[in-house]
Amino acid sequence: MRLRDLPYAVYERRLRRALPADRLPRHIGVVVDGNRRWARQAGAHTADGHLAGADTIVEFIGWCAELGVPTVTLYMLSTDNMSRSSDELDQLMEIIGDTLERLAESRPGGRPVRVHPVGAPELLPEPLAARLREIAEIADDESPSVHVNVAVGYGGRQEIVDAVKALLRDAEDQGRSPGAVAEELTPGAIADRLYTRGQPDPDLIIRTSGEQRLSGFLMWQSAYSEFYFCEALWPDFRRVDFIRALRDFAQRQRRYGG
Numbered sequence: 001m002r003l004r005d006l007p008y009a010v011y012e013r014r015l016r017r018a019l020p021a022d023r024l025p026r027h028i029g030v031v032v033d034g035n036r037r038w039a040r041q042a043g044a045h046t047a048d049g050h051l052a053g054a055d056t057i058v059e060f061i062g063w064c065a066e067l068g069v070p071t072v073t074l075y076m077l078s079t080d081n082m083s084r085s086s087d088e089l090d091q092l093m094e095i096i097g098d099t100l101e102r103l104a105e106s107r108p109g110g111r112p113v114r115v116h117p118v119g120a121p122e123l124l125p126e127p128l129a130a131r132l133r134e135i136a137e138i139a140d141d142e143s144p145s146v147h148v149n150v151a152v153g154y155g156g157r158q159e160i161v162d163a164v165k166a167l168l169r170d171a172e173d174q175g176r177s178p179g180a181v182a183e184e185l186t187p188g189a190i191a192d193r194l195y196t197r198g199q200p201d202p203d204l205i206i207r208t209s210g211e212q213r214l215s216g217f218l219m220w221q222s223a224y225s226e227f228y229f230c231e232a233l234w235p236d237f238r239r240v241d242f243i244r245a246l247r248d249f250a251q252r253q254r255r256y257g258g
Contacts, residue, residue: 012240015247019067023250025203027071028064029218029225032057034209034233041233047091052235054099058106063242065108065145071199072148073118075217079155082123093124097131100150104135111145118195119154120162128152149196156219163193163220196221204249206242208234226252 032053039049057074064072076096082089104115117132124132132152167189171181191197201221205214210231214222228245230237 008240012243015240015243019243019246020250021068024067024246025069025226025249027073027200027202027204028069029073029075029202029205029222030060031075031205031207031211031215031217032234033207033211035235037209038233038235046088047095049235050092050095054095054102056235056237057099058102059239060237060242061103061106061113061146061148062108063239065111065113067246070147072146073151073196073202073218074148075151075154075215077119077152077154078216079120079123079153079158080215082153093128096150096152097128100132100135103148103150104138107145109145111142112140114140114144114147116147116149117152118149118159119152120158121153123153147199149199151195151217154195154217156214156216159195160190160220162195163190166193191220194220201225204228204245206230206245208232208237224254226254 035049035053036046037049038052039046042048057076061072076099077092081092084092100115100117103113106113115135115138117136121129121132132150167185168178168181171178196218201223202218202225204227205218205222205225206228207214208230210229212229214227218225226249228248230241230245232238232241
């Protein structure tokens with residue numbers, strides 16, 4: 001460690017020690033934003049920004065394992081992003097696949113990471129969709145250090161539409177009429193068919209790059225989430241930035257519905 005970095009490291013350790021273990025989020029959503037802007041500011045290629053962002057993702061999951069955050073959802077590629085240039089999209093698809101394999105092979109704290117892709121695989125090129133299926137099928141007898149949902153080819157509105165479609169198909173299989181479905185429809189029935197079904201809703205959603213919007217991320221699940229917007233571009237997001245987000249979350253009084 002360089003001498004000039006010592007005060008900064010001391011400050012980070014002090015923040016870490018002050019975090020109350022009983023007030024940390026159990027599920028964090030992250031809008032991974034700023035890779036392209038980082039590359040422009042660095043005078044680098046867009047792919048270099050995505051590669052730098054991939055390194056931050058791997059580091060971030062390690063931080064979550066260290067601090068005991070069991071579930072993370074990463075917003076890596078939206079359905080809107082699918083309209084980017086073919087060259088950039090091809091590079092991004094390759095980087096996403098490599099990043100998820102790195103996560104699946106990692107063992108922060110000596111335990112595996114479980115990677116669970118969420119989104120619409122039919123919208124993705126088949127090579128990436130196949131890699132996602134293979135990664136999702138990796139089994140490990142050990143309890144994971146972090147369960148990582150990776151939103152790729154994801155859109156929040158599409159997720160809700162897919163949940164309603166699944167509910168209607170289930171009703172048809174059971175011989176129930178649309179009218180009966182409408183009479184008995186509950187929020188829980190839709191939640192049980194979301195991509196993240198069976199998991200807790202995110203307590204905290206972090207977005208980097210200074211943008212203050214969700215861009216369709218976890219629209220249903222974020223109804224009572226706390227939001228933290230950080231000015232740092234994703235490749236520049238540091239452990240201390242993460243600890244500050246957790247400190248901010250721990251200091252809030254959460255109000256559900258009020």
